[in-house]
Amino acid sequence: MKKYIAVVLGCWLLALGAGCVEQVNLAKVGGAVADLGAAATVDDEELKEMSRAMRAQGDAQAKVAPADSAYAKRLARIMADHTEVNGIPLNYKVYLTSDVNANASADGSVRVYSGLMDLMTDDEIRYVLGHEIGHVAHGDTLKAMRVAYMGSAARKGVGALNPTADALSESMLGDLLEAALNAQFSQSQENAADDYSMQFLKSNGYQTRAAVTALRKLEKLGGKGGGLLSSHPDSGKRAERMEKAIQSSSI
Structure with a gap:
């Protein structure tokens, strides 16, 4: 799990250094690091629950054959x-x-x-x-889901990411769907x-x-x-x- 945290956080901090974010909120950075630690401990069933939620949203946005x-x-x-x-x-x-x-x-x-x-x-x-x-x-898809979830935690920089599908916003589910499927x-x-x-x-x-x-x-x-x-x-x-x-x- 430490490897996942290092990779995602490293990429995020590199983006900050490259000027991709105009203002760096250090409090948010600290919160994001905490979130990455929390994301690393999310169990497989919670990730599958998130996956089901993101699929439901994706299906609602797609034209599904009857x-x-x-x-x-x-x-x-x-x-x-x-x-x-x-x-x-x-x-x-x-x-x-x-x-x-x-x-x-x-x-x-x-x-x-x-x-x-x-x-x-x-x-x-x-x-x-x-x-x-x-x-x-x-x-492979479960690992991709975990990386996508951790990446979203880093980008959002929120202080208390709740690892349940009900707590995830539509925008975050959309981000997860795109990231996981494009892995x-x-x-x-x-x-x-x-x-x-x-x-x-x-x-x-x-x-x-x-x-x-x-x-x-x-x-x-x-x-x-x-x-x-x-x-x-x-x-x-x-x-x-x-x-x-x-x-x-x-x-």
Whole structure:
């Protein structure tokens, strides 16, 4: 936890030194340091509660496909047998937007954009969602949520940050949503999530080559892929790695 505090506080103080804040309130700085310590002790269930709250706000702001729509019915069929991971219940929704994107958060909320569903086959969608669920299974999303929460504590500089979803303002929930979903995972975390998804495809009798074809489709999009491309490593290199894994039967 000390590492998280040092990283977030260091970045914040660097921003102050760079002139990003016109006036430095030392009382606020002291309060922010105290908040970082408090944020480091927030338990996993409290973070998941915050994640659920931020998802509820995000869903309210998005155009969600109705349950009786073709998109929602297709997603329900595709992921019908996959309702939990490591004891975390999974819930799925489709956002009606042309963006090609999907993500999952620490509370088990999985969101896929209709633009991605238009582009991909059922098994390709399963690969993408399997990758995102892999980040949940490995605790990556929970760590990202903690870092986002601590970062928000530092930026707000408030003196008594209450680690409950009910106490968080709408603006803070919005900040958390943006920060958590735009988190840049390490190369090893991304590889592990890819491997998780490949094993997910294989163990459930789905086509493992869907991982390769999905990534090739993302590669062809180039800069047009939106969030899924901007927040993930090079799709072409990932496709090559998955291809080698299939050929060597290592996955």
